[in-house]
Amino acid sequence: MIPAPDTLELRTIRAQAAVWVTDLHGPERSAALEAGVRRWLAEDPRHAQAFELATEAWQRSGNLPAHLLDQPRPTVTLRELVSKRTTRARASRYALAGAAALCLLLAATFYLLRDPILSTGYAEQKTVDLTDGTQVTLNANSRVIVDYNDRLRQVTVSQGEVLFNVTKHQSRPFVVIIGSRKVVALGTSFEVRREDAREPSFTVTLIEGRVAIEALRTPVISPFESGEATTLLNPGQRLRFAANTPDAVDSPAIDKVIAWQHGQLIFEDTSIRDAAAEFNRYGKRRLTIDASVSDTIRVGGVFRIGDPDSFARAMANAYQLRIIENTGDIKLTAP
Numbered sequence: 001m002i003p004a005p006d007t008l009e010l011r012t013i014r015a016q017a018a019v020w021v022t023d024l025h026g027p028e029r030s031a032a033l034e035a036g037v038r039r040w041l042a043e044d045p046r047h048a049q050a051f052e053l054a055t056e057a058w059q060r061s062g063n064l065p066a067h068l069l070d071q072p073r074p075t076v077t078l079r080e081l082v083s084k085r086t087t088r089a090r091a092s093r094y095a096l097a098g099a100a101a102l103c104l105l106l107a108a109t110f111y112l113l114r115d116p117i118l119s120t121g122y123a124e125q126k127t128v129d130l131t132d133g134t135q136v137t138l139n140a141n142s143r144v145i146v147d148y149n150d151r152l153r154q155v156t157v158s159q160g161e162v163l164f165n166v167t168k169h170q171s172r173p174f175v176v177i178i179g180s181r182k183v184v185a186l187g188t189s190f191e192v193r194r195e196d197a198r199e200p201s202f203t204v205t206l207i208e209g210r211v212a213i214e215a216l217r218t219p220v221i222s223p224f225e226s227g228e229a230t231t232l233l234n235p236g237q238r239l240r241f242a243a244n245t246p247d248a249v250d251s252p253a254i255d256k257v258i259a260w261q262h263g264q265l266i267f268e269d270t271s272i273r274d275a276a277a278e279f280n281r282y283g284k285r286r287l288t289i290d291a292s293v294s295d296t297i298r299v300g301g302v303f304r305i306g307d308p309d310s311f312a313r314a315m316a317n318a319y320q321l322r323i324i325e326n327t328g329d330i331k332l333t334a335p
Contacts, residue, residue, distance in 0.1 A: 010046070010150070017050035049150075053131065119143040120160070123282050123306050125260070133167035134174065139260050140281045148172075157202075161193045163258065166209075177216065178202045181241060184212045190233075191257060201242040205257050206233040213239055265303045272297040272315060272332075282306045285329060292334035293321060 020037050023029065041047050120126050120138045127137045130146060132153060138144065142160020153169065156177040166174045168187025176183040176192055179200045183192065188209020194202040204213055213231040231239055231247060238257070240248040256266040267275050273295070276287045287308040297319055303311050312330050316323050324331040 010050075013044070013046055013050045014054065016040070017047065017054040020051060021054040116147075117143070117145055122284050132169055132172075135165040137163040137165075137261065139163075157192050157194050159194055159196065161191065161260065163189070163191045163207075163261065165189045178204075178241075180216050182214055182216050182218075184214060185209065201240075203238055203240050204233065205238040205252065205254070206235055207254060207258070208235050210234070213241075259302075260305060263305050265305055267299040267301055267303070270299045271295065272299055275299040275311070276308075276332075279303075279306075279308045279311060283308065287312060288329055288331045290331055290333035293319075293332055294334075 020040065023033055024037065037051075041051060118126065118128055118136065118138060120140055120142050122140060124140055125138060127135060129135055130153075131148065134153070136144065136155070139161035142162055143158040144160075144162055145156040145158065147154045147156070151172060153172050153174045154177065155164075155175070164174075164176065164185070166185050166188050174185045176185075178192060178194055179202065181202075183190065183204055186209075188211055189207040190209070190211050191205045191207065192202065193205075204211065211233050213233070215229050218229055231249070233239060233249070236251050236254060238250055238252050240250070253266075253268070256268065259266045265275075265278055267278075270278075272293065273289050276289050279287045282305045285308060297315075299315070301314070303314075308330055312323050312332055315321055315332055320335055321332045322335055324333060
C-alpha cells in the first residue's frame with residue numbers, strides 16, 4: 001500500500017527534524033548550523049512540531065536498547081541521507097549502513113513517542129510524563145492505552161483509577177475513552193475511575209479546569225458547548241455513569257477522592273463491604289466480610305493503603321466482630 005502524499009511529506013519532515021536534533025547534539029554544532037535550524041523552523045509550522053517531537057525523543061533516548069546505541073557510525077552524515085541532493089554514489093554500502101542506523105533511530109524514536117500501554121499491579125502506583133508534557137498517575141491495578149497522533153491525544157482507560165494533569169495544546173484536544181463515553185479536555189486536571197473493565201460504570205472527577213463528557217460517537221470539534229449529549233463539569237464536580245441509570249453529578253470532597261496519591265484511604269459513611277473492597281485494590285492479602293456481618297455497619301476515618309490488618313482490628317473493636325486470619329486473607333465475622 002502506497003502512503004498518501006501528505007503522509008510521505010510528514011515522514012520526510014520528521015526525518016529532517018531528527019537530523020537537525022542529532023546535529024545540534026553533535027561535535028560539529030556551530031552558529032551556522034543553529035541559523036540553519038531557525039530558518040528551517042520558520043518555513044512551515046509543521047517543522048516546529050516535528051522538531052519538538054524529535055527533541056523529546058532525544059531527551060528520552062537513554063531508554064533506547066544498548067544494541068541501538070552500539071551501531072557503527074556511518075561515514076555518511078544523516079543529513080545526506082534525507083537530502084534530495086544525495087547522489088547515486090552515496091547508495092554504497094556506507095550509505096546503506098547509515099540508512100539502516102537512521103531507520104533504527106526513527107523506529108525507536110516513534111516507538112517511545114507512542115507510550116502504548118501503561119499499567120500497575122497490586123500495591124503499585126506509577127506517574128508517567130507523556131510526550132506532550134501531560135502527567136498520568138495510575139493507582140493500583142490500573143491500565144491505560146495511549147494513542148497520540150497529529151490531530152488528537154487519546155488515552156483509553158481499560159480499568160482502575162487514573163489522575164490526568166493535562167498540558168494545554170490548542171491544535172490537539174486531549175480525549176480519554178471510557179467504554180461508550182469520552183472525556184474531552186484542553187488543559188486541566190481530572191480523575192477517572194473505572195472499577196471493572198467488563199462493566200460500563202465509571203466516575204469522572206474534575207479537580208481544576210473544565211471537561212466535557214460526551215458519547216463516543218460525538219465528533220471532537222467544539223467540546224465546550226453544552227448540548228443534549230454533553231455534560232460539562234466545573235471544578236469539584238463528579239459525574240457518575242452506570243448502565244440503565246441516569247447520569248448523576250455530585251460534589252465530593254476532593255481530598256478524599258485523591259487521598260490514594262498520599263498513601264491514604266478516607267472513608268465517610270462508607271459501607272464496611274465497600275471499604276474492604278477498596279483495601280483489596282492494594283494488596284494480595286484479601287480482606288473479606290462474612291455474610292454474618294450486618295450491612296448496616298458504616299465506616300468513617302483515615303487508614304493507610306495496604307494495611308488491612310489495622311482496619312480489621314478497628315472494625316473488630318468498634319463493632320464487636322471476630323477476626324479470622326490465615327496466610328492468604330483476613331476475614332471479619334460476627335461473634
